[in-house]
Amino acid sequence: MKEIEKKLSGEEIPVSTHAPPQSVIVMREVGKSFGVGPAAVEKVDMNIREGELVSFVGPSGCGKSTLFRLIAGLSQQSEGAIEIIGEDPGLARKRNAISYVFQDATLLPWSNVWDNITLPLKLRHVSKQVQKVEAERVLELVGLQDYAKALPRQLSGGMKMRVSIARALISHPKLLLMDEPFGALDEITRQSLQNELLEIWRKSPGMTILFVTHNVFEAVFLSTRIAVMTPRPGRISRWVDVPVDYPRDERFRTTSDFGRYIDSVSSALHHGNQAKGGLG
Numbered sequence: 536m537k538e539i540e541k542k543l544s545g546e547e548i549p550v551s552t553h554a555p556p557q558s559v560i561v562m563r564e565v566g567k568s569f570g571v572g573p574a575a576v577e578k579v580d581m582n583i584r585e586g587e588l589v590s591f592v593g594p595s596g597c598g599k600s601t602l603f604r605l606i607a608g609l610s611q612q613s614e615g616a617i618e619i620i621g622e623d624p625g626l627a628r629k630r631n632a633i634s635y636v637f638q639d640a641t642l643l644p645w646s647n648v649w650d651n652i653t654l655p656l657k658l659r660h661v662s663k664q665v666q667k668v669e670a671e672r673v674l675e676l677v678g679l680q681d682y683a684k685a686l687p688r689q690l691s692g693g694m695k696m697r698v699s700i701a702r703a704l705i706s707h708p709k710l711l712l713m714d715e716p717f718g719a720l721d722e723i724t725r726q727s728l729q730n731e732l733l734e735i736w737r738k739s740p741g742m743t744i745l746f747v748t749h750n751v752f753e754a755v756f757l758s759t760r761i762a763v764m765t766p767r768p769g770r771i772s773r774w775v776d777v778p779v780d781y782p783r784d785e786r787f788r789t790t791s792d793f794g795r796y797i798d799s800v801s802s803a804l805h806h807g808n809q810a811k812g813g814l815g
């Protein structure tokens with residue numbers, strides 16, 4: 536029966552309740568030069584959709600942080616076009632659609648956890664009442680409800696990173712940029728933060744995460760897909776999809792699928808390096 540006939544007969548027409556996810560980041564032929572040496576990044580294309588968790592891996596100096604600064608509107612591309620949620624990156628940042636987490640937690644040492652995480656709201660003169668609701672929400676998300684009054688020096692490295700993530704989440708960003716956030720942590724803390732990050736992402740529907748890491752295991756464990764970059768001038772040499780269902784837990788790390796994706800990313804990295812004349 537044709538759809539129009541179904542309508543006339545009153546029969547229910549199945550309607551998809553899931554609109555296709557919108558593009559959060561669109562880049563076309565993006566390049567960035569600093570005036571000395573080869574371009575830092577060149578000819579970068581990407582289309583990242585709402586709700587993805589995409590990792591960027593590549594050798595040191597391949598332009599991962601440069602790409603993030605362009606996406607965050609903190610720097611202007613030399614070539615090509617970038618749209619973040621359909622607008623200029625600088626505008627998206629001003630609308631608080633983008634939050635950034637760095638390897639260094641960058642907390643104010645003299646302020647307690649509560650004051651550190653509410654800082655972005657204070658700067659925007661958000662009412663105390665809303666600050667309280669939001670602070671409680673993000674403290675619970677990162678599991679630090681009992682540490683609101685603690686000073687940064689009283690916290691472990693992993694806890695400081697959780698505070699930094701809470702501060703980034705307090706603005707309900709559509710896009711969370713994480714630049715090697717777990718790079719300075721020991722392996723056990725790092726793996727538990729990876730699990731926590733997946734849980735935070737699951738509880739934040741529609742939030743897109745971009746994640747820079749040097750660690751291929753971390754990239755595979757976390758990501759929906761992985762962008763492998765070449766040495767300077769940084770290009771995306773390969774996209775590796777990781778079509779493994781979430782929630783992912785510790786068991787994923789021991790599966791043969793996990794090993795296969797590690798191999799794909801590692802060989803893409805090696806290939807890119809060899810093409811540019813060696814590792815490093």
Ligand SMILES: Nc1ncnc2c1ncn2[C@@H]1O[C@H](COP(=O)(O)OP(=O)(O)OP(=O)(O)O)[C@@H](O)[C@H]1O
Pocket residue numbers: 569575593594595596597598599600601602767
């Ligand atoms: N402001 C700047 N002026 C000049 N050169 C720069 C500037 N910022 C970055 N670069 C150069 O651009 C290239 C890419 O740097 P970028 O920090 O983006 O790399 P990365 O992949 O994030 O490195 P790492 O993995 O070591 O953090 C490097 O060669 C760097 O020296």
